Structure formats: structure tokens, C-alpha cells
Amino acid sequence: xxxxxxxxxxxxxxxxxxxxxxxxxxxxxxxxxxxxxxxxxxxxxxxxxxxxxxxxxxxxxxxxxxxxxxxxxxxxxxxxxxxxxxxxxxxxxxxxxxxxxxxxxxxxxxxxxxxxxxxxxxxxxxxxxxxxxxxxxxxxxxxxxxxxxxxxxxxxxxxxxxxxxxxxxxxxxxxxxxxxxxxxxxxxxxxxxxxxxxxxxxxxxxxxxxxxxxxxxxxxxxxxxxxxxxxxxxxxxxxxxxxxxxxxxxxxxxxxxxxxxxxxxxxxxxxxxxxxxxxxxxxxxxxxxxxxxxxxxxxxxxxxxxxxxxxxxxxxxxxxxxxxxxxxxxxxxxxxxxxxxxxxxxxxxxxxxxxxxxxxxxxxxxxxxxxxxxxxxxxx
Numbered sequence: 001x002x003x004x005x006x007x008x009x010x011x012x013x014x015x016x017x018x019x020x021x022x023x024x025x026x027x028x029x030x031x032x033x034x035x036x037x038x039x040x041x042x043x044x045x046x047x048x049x050x051x052x053x054x055x056x057x058x059x060x061x062x063x064x065x066x067x068x069x070x071x072x073x074x075x076x077x078x079x080x081x082x083x084x085x086x087x088x089x090x091x092x093x094x095x096x097x098x099x100x101x102x103x104x105x106x107x108x109x110x111x112x113x114x115x116x117x118x119x120x121x122x123x124x125x126x127x128x129x130x131x132x133x134x135x136x137x138x139x140x141x142x143x144x145x146x147x148x149x150x151x152x153x154x155x156x157x158x159x160x161x162x163x164x165x166x167x168x169x170x171x172x173x174x175x176x177x178x179x180x181x182x183x184x185x186x187x188x189x190x191x192x193x194x195x196x197x198x199x200x201x202x203x204x205x206x207x208x209x210x211x212x213x214x215x216x217x218x219x220x221x222x223x224x225x226x227x228x229x230x231x232x233x234x235x236x237x238x239x240x241x242x243x244x245x246x247x248x249x250x251x252x253x254x255x256x257x258x259x260x261x262x263x264x265x266x267x268x269x270x271x272x273x274x275x276x277x278x279x280x281x282x283x284x285x286x287x288x289x290x291x292x293x294x295x296x297x298x299x300x301x302x303x304x305x306x307x308x309x310x311x312x313x314x315x316x317x318x319x320x321x322x323x324x325x326x327x328x329x330x331x332x333x334x335x336x337x338x339x340x341x342x343x344x345x346x347x348x349x350x351x352x353x354x355x356x357x358x359x360x361x362x363x364x365x366x367x368x369x370x371x372x373x374x375x376x377x378x379x380x
Contacts, residue, residue: 017151017234033312033353034224036217036233036267036280037132037153038260041114042240045288045298046305047336048253050097050318051078057325061290065298067249073097077318081249082257085265089309090316094275096378098306098345099320102286102338106331108300110241113285118153120343120366129155131346132232134365139354141231151234213237214262221270224278231354235263240284244295264309276311279349283342289334290325303336306345312352314380341371348375 051066052058054076059066070078071087077099079087089095105116105124112124120131133156213235220233237259239252246253260282268275287304303323323329323337331337347361352375362371 017154032277033355034231034233034271034274034278035132035135035349035353036220036224036235036278036310038263038280038282038307039114039117039153039234039236040240040256040260040282040284041236041238042110042242042284043113043286043288043300044240044282044284044304045242045246045253046099046303047288047290048246048248048298049080049083049257049307050099050305051080052076052099052322052325053078055322055325061325062292064292064296065246065248067254069249073318076322077320080254080257082254083261083307085261085268086307086309089264089268093316094311094313095307095309095316096313097318098308098340098342099318100303100323100336100338101306101320101340101342101345102303103283103342104338105286106302108286108302110285110300115152117283117285118151120346122368128152129157131343131365132234133157135350135354135356135361136232138356138360138364139231141354151236153234154232212262213259214266217263217266218270221267221272221274223270225271225274233267237263242288242297243293243299244297246297260307264307268309277353278310279312279353280309281345281349282307283346287336287338290330290336291334301335302331303338306342308345308349308378312379314378319374319377340374341368343368344372344374345378347371348373348378351375352379 045065047058047062048065048067050073051062051070053070067080069081071081071083072078073090077097079090086095090097103113103116103120104122105113107113115124116122118130119127121127130151130153133154136154137156216235220235223229224231224233237256239256242253245251248254264280267278267280271278283306284304287301288298289301293299319340321339323339325336327333329337343366347358347366350356350361350365351358358373358375359369363369
């Protein structure tokens with residue numbers, strides 16, 4: 001009973017996986033919470049997503065990259081207009097923003113940075129397991145694996161038994177293949193529930209399809225809603241490497257933020273009442289430069305922003321130990337400083353959803369005994 005279950009769906013711009021399915025009859029000891037991780041590949045521009053409009057250096061640095069219709073959060077911070085659903089969650093007390101944060105990595109390599117986002121360690125390519133995988137090991141989440149491949153972030157020390165569907169291309173037919181496979185792997189109530197989802201996919205042509213990010217999140221949330229369903233989900237959204245023509249209210253970066261917004265909304269709609277037991281968080285390998293480059297874009301940076309949503313949060317807020325945007329306050333006089341190791345946020349989410357103790361998380365998952373505990377700030 002030491003094998004996890006993993007499901008992956010994919011589209012051209014996003015992919016999703018579900019993991020941590022309980023084995024039939026072994027649900028009593030499972031944690032009640034659920035974790036949904038959204039990996040933003042390419043390096044999210046935190047100052048575009050959550051502009052620090054109250055910093056006197058913001059306008060001089062960002063006049064050509066600032067979304068003029070940004071939504072005011074408070075006198076210091078605003079929110080990009082593409083994040084409409086997230087804004088609703090924020091103003092309803094079920095979302096939070098962590099600013100001036102990053103994984104402890106400053107070399108600005110996608111290759112290395114994305115590896116560290118998934119391993120949760122300090123040294124690139126130093127582990128074959130991921131931080132969510134190690135968390136699932138410690139939480140005792142077991143099952144079988146249903147996958148095209150296994151993302152590093154959910155790999156643990158336990159063996160995986162994989163079922164490989166012939167094709168998962170993001171079409172509705174592919175999602176039916178996945179649902180059929182899930183039903184075959186499980187018996188009892190969860191299998192019956194999967195059958196209902198399958199029938200809905202067939203009967204209702206207006207049902208959101210998993211070819212888009214919103215459909216991926218909705219399908220994931222529907223599966224996670226069931227007591228015998230998965231406890232962990234990972235969705236990747238790519239194309240945040242905005243070196244040129246980044247845009248402001250509209251354009252490339254705005255489109256990617258809109259996809260992220262759809263993922264948050266899809267999870268909320270799919271999870272329904274289980275949203276109250278869920279935390280959704282984003283993670284990115286690094287931020288972007290404070291100043292615009294010569295191609296109407298930004299280059300690889302350091303500090304960025306993290307988005308959290310779900311019923312497990314105690315209140316909405318923007319958390320930041322703000323370092324400032326003047327040249328002397330920037331990392332290497334170009335990047336927003338990270339004043340909080342983002343792994344502390346990940347650790348708090350594990351603690352809230354899976355019930356593990358912070359000291360265990362810090363030492364055995366992130367190999368960082370001195371990792372700050374921010375649980376009470378976020379989850380009370």
C-alpha cells in the first residue's frame with residue numbers, strides 16, 4: 001500500500017496531474033485537506049501581476065509596463081485586471097498574496113530554477129524526489145499511478161505503478177479515456193462518481209472540455225471533491241518568460257495571467273464544498289527585472305509573488321516585508337529582493353492541508369531546519 005496514484009491531463013499551454021488517491025477501504029486515516037499547486041513556468045513578473053503602486057520608485061521604473069486598469073487592493077498594492085476571479089476570492093476573504101518572495105535561487109537559469117521549484121532544495125539536480133512527493137510519503141497517501149509521466153514535484157521514495165493511456169491530447173475524448181481508466185482502477189463510491197463525470201462529458205456538449213486550463217482545473221477539482229479521490233493536484237502554466245512585448249492591460253503577460261485566473265476559478269467550481277478544505281498556491285522559478293529592457297519586456301530576476309486561495313486560509317491579505325524599489329534596494333541593482341523563502345509558504349500549506357508538523361516539514365521535506373514558520377500568518 002505504498003504507491004501513490006497520479007493522473008495527468010495536458011493541453012498546448014497547460015498540463016495537469018492528480019495524485020494521492022487513497023486505496024479502496026483505506027480512507028479513514030487520510031488528511032482531510034487538499035493541495036493544488038500551479039507551477040508558472042518562465043518566471044512570473046510579480047511587479048506586473050501585483051504592482052507596488054505605493055512605492056515612490058514604482059512609476060519611474062514601470063511606467064511602460066503598468067496595467068492602467070489594475071484593481072486596487074490597498075493604497076500600496078494593486079492587482080492585474082486579468083485576475084478577476086482571484087480578485088473576487090481576495091475580496092471575499094479566501095485568497096492571499098505573498099510579495100517579494102522566491103525560492104532561494106539567484107542564478108536566473110530556467111533549467112536550474114524550475115528544478116528547485118520541484119525539489120524544494122537549494123542545490124539544483126541534487127534530488128530525484130519532489131517536495132510534494134516527500135510530503136505525501138510522510139502523510140501516508142497511498143494508491144496507484146495513472147500517468148503519462150511523473151512530474152518531479154510529486155515523486156517520492158515509494159514505487160509508482162503507472163498506467164499509460166494511449167493518448168491524452170487535451171480533447172474531450174482524451175478526458176473520457178482518463179475517466180474510464182480511473183473507474184477501472186477503483187471500485188465503490190468513487191468509481192460510481194467517476195462514472196457520473198464520464199456520462200456528463202458524453203451527454204453535455206456545453207461541459208467545459210479539458211483542452212483548456214479552466215477545463216483541466218475543473219476536471220481536477222471534480223475528482224478531488226470525492227472522499228476517495230486525490231488529495232494533491234499540479235497544473236503547469238507556461239510562457240511567462242516575457243523578454244519582449246510583455247504588454248500591460250492586454251498582451252502576452254495579460255493572457256497568461258488570465259489562464260492562471262481560470263485555473264483558480266476552475267478549481268473552486270470543481271471542488272464545490274471541498275473548497276473549504278483546500279489550498280491552491282502558485283510557484284515560479286524566479287521573478288523579472290524591475291526595469292524594462294530594450295524590447296518592451298523584462299529579463300530574468302529574483303523576487304516575485306505567490307498567489308494562494310482556498311477555504312483553509314483564515315483571511316485575505318497581502319503579506320510582504322517590502323524591500324523597496326530604489327536602485328540601492330534592489331538585488332544586484334536590478335531585481336526585486338526576496339525577503340521570504342517561498343518554501344516557508346509551501347511548508348505552511350503542507351501543514352494546513354496534510355497535518356504534518358512544521359519541524360518535520362522543514363527538516364525532512366525541505367532539508368532546511370531553520371525554515372521560518374508562517375502558518376499562523378496564513379492559516380491562523
